[in-house]
Amino acid sequence: DTEVTQTPKHLVMGMTNKKSLKCEQHMGHRAMYWYKQKAKKPPELMFVYSYEKLSINESVPSRFSPECPNSSLLNLHLHALQPEDSALYLCASSQGAGSYGYTFGSGTRLTVV
Amino acid sequence: AQSVTQLGSHVSVSEGALVLLRCNYSSSVPPYLFWYVQYPNQGLQLLLKYTSAATLVKGINGFEAEFKKSETSFHLTKPSAHMSDAAEYFCAVMENQGGKLIFGQGTELSVKP
Numbered sequence: 001d002t003e004v005t006q007t008p009k010h011l012v013m014g015m016t017n018k019k020s021l022k023c024e025q026h027m028g029h030r031a032m033y034w035y036k037q038k039a040k041k042p043p044e045l046m047f048v049y050s051y052e053k054l055s056i057n058e059s060v061p062s063r064f065s066p067e068c069p070n071s072s073l074l075n076l077h078l079h080a081l082q083p084e085d086s087a088l089y090l091c092a093s094s095q096g097a098g099s100y101g102y103t104f105g106s107g108t109r110l111t112v113v
Numbered sequence: 114a115q116s117v118t119q120l121g122s123h124v125s126v127s128e129g130a131l132v133l134l135r136c137n138y139s140s141s142v143p144p145y146l147f148w149y150v151q152y153p154n155q156g157l158q159l160l161l162k163y164t165s166a167a168t169l170v171k172g173i174n175g176f177e178a179e180f181k182k183s184e185t186s187f188h189l190t191k192p193s194a195h196m197s198d199a200a201e202y203f204c205a206v207m208e209n210q211g212g213k214l215i216f217g218q219g220t221e222l223s224v225k226p
């Protein structure tokens with residue numbers, strides 16, 4: 001298995017809703033990442049998990065809450081989002097720092113209404 | 114801090130013509146460099162990567178890139194464009210510390226029949 005699987009592919013939520021994005025990989029990668037991508041822009045790093053521990057939080061608002069229950073699974077819990085949070089949310093994984101690069105999922109298209 | 118600059122936010126070529134997408138990096142140490150492609154409403158797919166093993170790197174779909182230290186460049190080329198190459202292309206550098214992948218602004222490639 002050489003894929004990163006993200007669910008759901010599309011999500012529409014109200015500003016008072018609570019929802020979660022899910023990301024799964026079975027490549028044995030020990031680093032996992034959440035990125036946010038707005039239209040016509042590069043992905044922006046949100047969080048990094050290394051060996052199931054949060055290692056980087058790029059000053060993301062607390063309405064985004066990441067969770068790494070095990071080495072294969074990464075969640076992003078969403079609460080009280082704003083319309084400007086509408087974007088493509090990408091999950092990625094890697095074997096570690098250096099030359100490995102990242103493997104990306106196909107993303108969740110989030111719309112906040 | 115390491116960074117990459119992509120010259121030209123939009124490049125248009127005719128089918129069968131040479132594709133040249135430009136990327137320059139800023140790094141005080143030999144970097145790890147990557148090219149990713151993103152098709153509409155999809156995640157990012159790794160095209161190729163430079164890890165100091167060879168300056169000319171061959172990737173998928175007929176793309177290649179040459180690392181030129183004297184020019185701090187890592188331009189992406191393909192001898193003959195195909196309609197299916199139309200997509201957004203991102204150059205990226207891996208930070209030596211922390212393993213963060215830093216993206217350029219992206220270049221949208223259009224292919225005319």
